[in-house]
Amino acid sequence: MTNHWKDIKNADVVLVMGANPAENHPCGFKWALEARDNRGATLVTVDPRYTRTSAVADRHLQIRPGSDIAVIGGWVNKILSEELYHDEYVRLHTNASFIVGEGFGFDNGLFVGFDEATGTYDRSTWDYERGSDGYVRRDLTLEHPRCVFQLLKNHYSRYTPEVVAQIAGCSVQDFEAMADIVCSTGTAERVGSIMYAVGWTMHTVGAQIIRTAAIMQLLMGNIGRPGGGINALRGHANVQGATDHAIVAGILPGYLQVPHPQQQTLAAHLADHTPRPLVPDSVNYWGNYPRFLVSQLKAWFGDSAGPENEFGYHYLGKQEEDATWLSMWDQAYQGRMKGIVALGFNCLLAGPDVPRLTRAMSNLEWKVVIDPFLLDSAEFWGAPGVDPSEIDTEVLYLPAAHWIERGGSFTNSGRWAQWKEAAIDIPEGVRSDTSILSDLFWRVKDLYEEEGGAYHEPIVNMQWNYLNPREPTLEEIAQEINGYDLQAGELLSSFGQLRDDGTTSSGNWLYAGSWTEEGNMMARRGTQDPAGLGFHHDWAFSWPLNRRVLYNRASADAEGEPWDPERVGIRWNGSRWIGDVPDYGPTTPPDQAGAFIMTEEGVARLFTRGLVDGPFSEHYEPVESPTPNILHPEIPVNPAVRWYDGVRETLASSTNDYPYAATVYRVVEREHFVTSFVPQLVEIMPDFFVEVPEGLADEKGIENGERVRVWSARGEVEGVAVVTKRIRPLNVNGETCWTIGIPVHWGFKGITTGSMANSLTPFVGDANTNCPEFKAFLVNIEKA
Amino acid sequence: MDISRRDLFKSSALVAGGGLVSALGFDLEPAYAQSRELKISNARQYKTVCPYCAVGCGTIAYVHGSGGLNTVNSVIHVEGDPDSPINGGTLCPKGAAQMQLAMNPRLEKSPKYRAAGSSEWEDVDWDWAMEWFARKFKDARDATFVEEDDQGRTVNRCEGIGWVGSATVTNEDAYLITKTMRTMGLVYIDHQARI
Numbered sequence: 001m002t003n004h005w006k007d008i009k010n011a012d013v014v015l016v017m018g019a020n021p022a023e024n025h026p027c028g029f030k031w032a033l034e035a036r037d038n039r040g041a042t043l044v045t046v047d048p049r050y051t052r053t054s055a056v057a058d059r060h061l062q063i064r065p066g067s068d069i070a071v072i073g074g075w076v077n078k079i080l081s082e083e084l085y086h087d088e089y090v091r092l093h094t095n096a097s098f099i100v101g102e103g104f105g106f107d108n109g110l111f112v113g114f115d116e117a118t119g120t121y122d123r124s125t126w127d128y129e130r131g132s133d134g135y136v137r138r139d140l141t142l143e144h145p146r147c148v149f150q151l152l153k154n155h156y157s158r159y160t161p162e163v164v165a166q167i168a169g170c171s172v173q174d175f176e177a178m179a180d181i182v183c184s185t186g187t188a189e190r191v192g193s194i195m196y197a198v199g200w201t202m203h204t205v206g207a208q209i210i211r212t213a214a215i216m217q218l219l220m221g222n223i224g225r226p227g228g229g230i231n232a233l234r235g236h237a238n239v240q241g242a243t244d245h246a247i248v249a250g251i252l253p254g255y256l257q258v259p260h261p262q263q264q265t266l267a268a269h270l271a272d273h274t275p276r277p278l279v280p281d282s283v284n285y286w287g288n289y290p291r292f293l294v295s296q297l298k299a300w301f302g303d304s305a306g307p308e309n310e311f312g313y314h315y316l317g318k319q320e321e322d323a324t325w326l327s328m329w330d331q332a333y334q335g336r337m338k339g340i341v342a343l344g345f346n347c348l349l350a351g352p353d354v355p356r357l358t359r360a361m362s363n364l365e366w367k368v369v370i371d372p373f374l375l376d377s378a379e380f381w382g383a384p385g386v387d388p389s390e391i392d393t394e395v396l397y398l399p400a401a402h403w404i405e406r407g408g409s410f411t412n413s414g415r416w417a418q419w420k421e422a423a424i425d426i427p428e429g430v431r432s433d434t435s436i437l438s439d440l441f442w443r444v445k446d447l448y449e450e451e452g453g454a455y456h457e458p459i460v461n462m463q464w465n466y467l468n469p470r471e472p473t474l475e476e477i478a479q480e481i482n483g484y485d486l487q488a489g490e491l492l493s494s495f496g497q498l499r500d501d502g503t504t505s506s507g508n509w510l511y512a513g514s515w516t517e518e519g520n521m522m523a524r525r526g527t528q529d530p531a532g533l534g535f536h537h538d539w540a541f542s543w544p545l546n547r548r549v550l551y552n553r554a555s556a557d558a559e560g561e562p563w564d565p566e567r568v569g570i571r572w573n574g575s576r577w578i579g580d581v582p583d584y585g586p587t588t589p590p591d592q593a594g595a596f597i598m599t600e601e602g603v604a605r606l607f608t609r610g611l612v613d614g615p616f617s618e619h620y621e622p623v624e625s626p627t628p629n630i631l632h633p634e635i636p637v638n639p640a641v642r643w644y645d646g647v648r649e650t651l652a653s654s655t656n657d658y659p660y661a662a663t664v665y666r667v668v669e670r671e672h673f674v675t676s677f678v679p680q681l682v683e684i685m686p687d688f689f690v691e692v693p694e695g696l697a698d699e700k701g702i703e704n705g706e707r708v709r710v711w712s713a714r715g716e717v718e719g720v721a722v723v724t725k726r727i728r729p730l731n732v733n734g735e736t737c738w739t740i741g742i743p744v745h746w747g748f749k750g751i752t753t754g755s756m757a758n759s760l761t762p763f764v765g766d767a768n769t770n771c772p773e774f775k776a777f778l779v780n781i782e783k784a
Numbered sequence: 785m786d787i788s789r790r791d792l793f794k795s796s797a798l799v800a801g802g803g804l805v806s807a808l809g810f811d812l813e814p815a816y817a818q819s820r821e822l823k824i825s826n827a828r829q830y831k832t833v834c835p836y837c838a839v840g841c842g843t844i845a846y847v848h849g850s851g852g853l854n855t856v857n858s859v860i861h862v863e864g865d866p867d868s869p870i871n872g873g874t875l876c877p878k879g880a881a882q883m884q885l886a887m888n889p890r891l892e893k894s895p896k897y898r899a900a901g902s903s904e905w906e907d908v909d910w911d912w913a914m915e916w917f918a919r920k921f922k923d924a925r926d927a928t929f930v931e932e933d934d935q936g937r938t939v940n941r942c943e944g945i946g947w948v949g950s951a952t953v954t955n956e957d958a959y960l961i962t963k964t965m966r967t968m969g970l971v972y973i974d975h976q977a978r979i
């Protein structure tokens with residue numbers, strides 16, 4: 001989240017799209033209701049289903065799965081063509097005035113720079129035009145035909161209400177009625193918040209859906225302001241923290257980059273990742289990248305990291321190819337992976353394409369599963385329809401301690417790292433994750449020292465200076481993450497203190513300040529909220545630097561005066577910024593630098609070179625779609641999607657065989673799979689079901705409560721039909737489109753069992769993130 | 785607040801037990817009935833965080849048992865933390881059923897091994913399990929480690945082991961996983977945020 005849970009109470013319009021928080025984040029969703037009940041905010045939902053959130057919303061718009069960019073693009077078009085944008089904000093805080101180089105263009109579904117052979121874009125073709133001083137040229141009148149503002153206007157002008165309605169399947173009137181609400185916050189007096197979740201990310205255009213929303217929020221001046229922002233609702237207790245700490249392909253803790261093979265020296269790596277300012281007044285905070293990385297290497301390799309060995313830079317594996325979830329299982333599928341360790345992760349049910357995953361797992365020599373429960377993923381060899389005698393994978397299961405038996409911190413969606421207390425002891429026979437990991441480390445290290453083997457200098461030299469090296473405490477690790485001034489021997493209080501000469505350490509610069517000489521900031525439980533806006537600076541620690549709203553400099557105008565005196569993010573008092581922890585130099589005058597300190601532009605990007613599939617977003621159909629792409633029929637799907645061998649053959653070849661759109665989701669009584677072991681929750685939501693729209697059920701002769709079979713080109717599920725009015729037929733490009741809803745929570749382990757929804761989903765991901773397209777695919781259905 | 789919730793419950797117990805008159809100061813007769821003592825009245829309280837979605841609801845776990853030698857402590861009740869500025873004491877159905885996740889008879893207590901082609905698990909002890917794990921890990925690393933790629937560039941990566949998870953571990957364990965596995969040279973590292 002750019003903002004945080006309680007901040008949603010400050011909004012005038014709350015748009016929930018690609019999420020269903022009443023069901024999946026109920027106790028956070030209450031802040032949306034608070035905004036509605038106490039501020040008179042308007043709460044609206046846009047979704048393929050009429051959800052539990054829709055049930056308490058002021059208005060709902062039903063759309064086809066995968067049509068999000070068209071819908072939001074339609075709003076962007078309305079905001080630009082009807083001049084509903086926050087003019088002063090756009091000029092001051094975005095790159096609307098930046099001039100893009102000649103030659104940039106978009107034609108028939110492709111931006112310039114596309115190489116058909118590799119399916120990739122050459123992003124240098126999307127560059128800005130530079131002046132003689134080397135900085136980007138700007139036109140503050142926003143009239144230059146190649147300035148970002150004009151390009152944006154032109155690009156989204158195709159998204160007329162009629163086109164959007166045709167793609168999304170709604171009526172023009174319903175689209176416009178929703179647009180009137182959603183596009184109403186482009187003034188200083190009004191603020192709009194967006195709540196989204198995996199309903200946006202799980203598409204082949206997921207990152208671009210979110211970008212479209214970012215463009216819309218920037219045009220209306222809603223980023224950086226209390227009550228505004230783009231707020232990702234995350235689905236596990238510590239998805240945010242595990243991402244910050246980089247259990248993620250391609251990055252290191254604090255969003256530093258995994259070295260590329262071309263970067264054969266530390267200097268080369270730093271040169272590639274230390275950006276230069278594009279305008280004179282850009283803070284360009286990523287310019288500090290060398291301080292963050294060198295301090296991290298010091299935390300990892302201690303005295304073995306010095307200038308003489310480039311601070312241990314070569315101890316890190318260098319990687320070129322994508323190494324995300326789908327690529328990892330594709331490697332296994334192709335027999336190139338020997339073993340996979342799965343900790344706290346029911347990989348089999350997580351999908352996509354469970355039949356393919358099962359074959360991939362069967363190709364492993366070994367698999368280790370570390371979890372409190374013996375879950376489906378550990379027993380993939382015993383799944384229904386699988387013959388164990390044909391699977392040679394050896395499997396080790398290790399019982400791990402539960403959250404309630406451990407201290408440590410979880411970081412919530414709003415970036416608040418909250419320290420928790422261990423309530424009970426770890427039972428006999430069970431070990432903590434820390435203990436298992438330490439034991440593995442020591443045993444592997446001992447084996448290398450005894451018998452040698454592949455390059456193991458990094459393992460031998462890893463800094464492991466914990467009081468009990470066999471089981472480090474969570475407190476010790478938290479302090480290592482925060483970091484030290486190694487000369488003074490003191491904990492750091494800010495990443496501003498980091499140096500790139502090896503005299504500071506910090507495991508993750510974003511968490512510098514979370515455990516200082518004053519103690520554990522994550523354990524704070526002060527309840528004061530003097531501003532009344534829900535900042536709660538004395539409750540836990542919010543990265544970075546206890547800042548509660550990211551980009552909060554943009555909550556104020558050129559003079560540092562808040563856009564809205566009732567909702568002050570930060571305010572310039574003549575000598576310093578007061579309010580939230582400023583996202584800006586605390587004493588830097590308002591006219592000295594751009595508000596967006598993390599970009600080279602110093603302002604927010606309406607046009608970006610940061611994504612691989614376009615500087616603006618574009619509507620592409622899901623890889624399995626019930627309809628052609630009416631914008632550019634020859635380029636129906638995202639051209640930059642990564643295709644694994646043999647996957648195209650697993651997609652529906654014809655809409656005659658698979659005529660219905662389908663999507664998957666969660667219900668409040670369950671959370672993915674672990675709740676299958678909790679009796680109360682299984683009792684209130686016992687069985688797998690399929691949500692079938694009323695009219696379609698009539699056509700197929702399916703009665704409510706009867707069993708149905710649903711199948712895709714990959715697999716099938718069977719369960720009770722819930723015949724529903726919540727999903728209505730849509731009119732997509734002149735044809736009736738039905739959508740079927742399928743919950744994800746069941747498997748073959750647990751108190752009750754049921755079909756695995758991800759048997760149906762396709763093995764293809766977003767062009768940027770490679771997050772699989774779980775949310776839009778094709779199926780067929782019949783009475784079982 | 786000076787009056788604890790427990791004090792409030794005690795005074796209400798007096799009222800329910802006919803002690804109202806006594807509280808007024810003129811009836812010294814003992815009370816013959818009182819409300820049942822709350823099951824959490826002797827429990828210790830721990831402030832923790834809900835393990836489900838990422839709202840981060842503050843919760844209070846009530847625990848019985850000293851945790852001393854040869855004793856077992858157990859969670860007897862979990863409720864929302866009224867002080868939390870996030871959830872203000874509320875919990876959803878999952879959060880409200882946390883005690884059953886914490887004290888669950890299906891939680892495993894022993895490592896298990898499944899041999900190639902086998903249709904069942906066998907219990908193994910921790911030492912055997914970790915020795916097996918370390919041996920497999922090292923052998924796979926040795927077999928698939930690439931010091932130089934086909935263009936002669938130093939890459940120092942292990943291509944044959946993947947690590948997945950987890951969005952359910954603490955920040956501290958997440959960091960330790962990354963530190964350890966990146967140092968081992970692994971590059972196939974991912975977790976639930978991807979999917």
